[in-house]
Amino acid sequence: WQEFKEYYDTYNVEEPAWDSIVPRVRKKLVHVPWSDMQLAIKKFEQTYKSGEMAVAPDIKMKSWISQSIPNEELKNKVVLLDFWNIHCGPCIKSFPELQKLHDKYEKQGLVVITCAGGNKKETKKFLVKHKYSFPAGMAASQMYLDYAVRGNPSYFLIDRNGYLVWGPEHQLPTDAELASLLLIK
Numbered sequence: 392w393q394e395f396k397e398y399y400d401t402y403n404v405e406e407p408a409w410d411s412i413v414p415r416v417r418k419k420l421v422h423v424p425w426s427d428m429q430l431a432i433k434k435f436e437q438t439y440k441s442g443e444m445a446v447a448p449d450i451k452m453k454s455w456i457s458q459s460i461p462n463e464e465l466k467n468k469v470v471l472l473d474f475w476n477i478h479c480g481p482c483i484k485s486f487p488e489l490q491k492l493h494d495k496y497e498k499q500g501l502v503v504i505t506c507a508g509g510n511k512k513e514t515k516k517f518l519v520k521h522k523y524s525f526p527a528g529m530a531a532s533q534m535y536l537d538y539a540v541r542g543n544p545s546y547f548l549i550d551r552n553g554y555l556v557w558g559p560e561h562q563l564p565t566d567a568e569l570a571s572l573l574l575i576k
Contacts, residue, residue, distance in 0.1 A: 447547075449462050457526055459528070467500070468501070468502045468551060469500055469502070469551055471564065473544055474544060475507055476509045476543045477517055482544040483517075489563070504528070508535070538559070545558065548568070548572060
């Protein structure tokens with residue numbers, strides 16, 4: 392919890408507010424044994440420290456909230472994955488920018504996919520209310536392990552060849568980073 396608290400402290404969440412959030416968030420977290428997460432993180436870091444290009448893990452959703460996209464349809468596309476939760480303020484704050492990226496780069500081959508944890512009903516209500524048009528799903532626990540997600544939001548970029556080339560990051564990629572992957576001059 393300390394790691395999460397330190398992350399959210401950067402967003403000026405006050406101590407009393409944090410203490411009231413913990414019981415609610417604990418119920419909503421993906422239930423993954425800490426030892427499994429530590430192994431996933433270690434494996435993930437070793438792959439990238441070696442400098443090898445790593446094939447991105449498959450996208451595994453428990454269920455899709457909006458249009459579903461089979462992994463096969465992502466070939467030759469640049470994929471921006473967003474791991475988030477409905478109770479994450481910084482996650483919610485990033486959604487208008489995600490929509491702008493989707494609108495701006497979809498025709499050039501960018502696919503924005505949001506991978507939610509938490510309550511499906513609340514998540515769907517939020518997405519429908521704000522009319523977000525990119526694919527969204529409830530991420531399977533295994534997907535959190537495969538990508539070694541340590542906190543929300545976490546963003547990853549997959550290139551047109553299916554390699555994980557960017558992430559985990561807690562900030563969205565820049566236009567320049569996206570343009571280089573999309574081969575836009």
